Amino acid sequence: xxxxxxxxxxxxxxxxxxxxxxxxxxxxxxxxxxxxxxxxxxxxxxxxxxxxxxxxxxxxxxxxxxxxxxxxxxxxxxxxxxxxxxxxxxxxxxxxxxxxxxxxxxxxxxx
Amino acid sequence: xxxxxxxxxxxxxxxxxxxxxxxxxxxxxxxxxxxxxxxxxxxxxxxxxxxxxxxxxxxxxxxxxxxxxxxxxxxxxxxxxxxxxxxxxxxxxxxxxxxxxxxxxxxxxxxxxxx
Numbered sequence: 714x715x716x717x718x719x720x721x722x723x724x725x726x727x728x729x730x731x732x733x734x735x736x737x738x739x740x741x742x743x744x745x746x747x748x749x750x751x752x753x754x755x756x757x758x759x760x761x762x763x764x765x766x767x768x769x770x771x772x773x774x775x776x777x778x779x780x781x782x783x784x785x786x787x788x789x790x791x792x793x794x795x796x797x798x799x800x801x802x803x804x805x806x807x808x809x810x811x812x813x814x815x816x817x818x819x820x821x822x823x824x
Numbered sequence: 825x826x827x828x829x830x831x832x833x834x835x836x837x838x839x840x841x842x843x844x845x846x847x848x849x850x851x852x853x854x855x856x857x858x859x860x861x862x863x864x865x866x867x868x869x870x871x872x873x874x875x876x877x878x879x880x881x882x883x884x885x886x887x888x889x890x891x892x893x894x895x896x897x898x899x900x901x902x903x904x905x906x907x908x909x910x911x912x913x914x915x916x917x918x919x920x921x922x923x924x925x926x927x928x929x930x931x932x933x934x935x936x937x938x939x
Binding site for chain 2: 745811813817
């Protein structure tokens, strides 16, 4: 079964707008929640990650919001740019264990 | 380039043939993962190694699939008697356990097309 559920499947945002991608998980043993960015024909690249002891982490235009009680986390891309057009994957892992990935969100930023 | 390296990047094979992919992880990374990704899906876990020991295998890894990491450095993933359903991108990733964070670093992937 899908360990991490991601939505939406696709997203179209105007340049300068905010892109928001959501993920939910069930396993409370997960302790690391990264987001990966993937361009066509390339492998996923780590964008930003968070642990459940903090509710928010910001790096430049990218912010993760984490809601431990709801078992949800989201990626916010501020001031979205055409160069941000890519597929984004959320993931979750348990200590020393494999990573479980969401099904991905295809983001298109319109100039 | 000190990232995760995968070879070949693309492979087209006829159904029933065997194929082998190689992964060179980031130097000194002791953990190595294999994932499979199909179009429109996220990476799906296949197996991982801690040094040369294969610690976990997914149910996705049928008996036609075998992975090795003989000296705890590079790894190979072999698919025997390929089927059209094996067509996918095979991703390798590595990390250093004990370091801060759990980050795994992916290679560029090996695309397999079975015709």
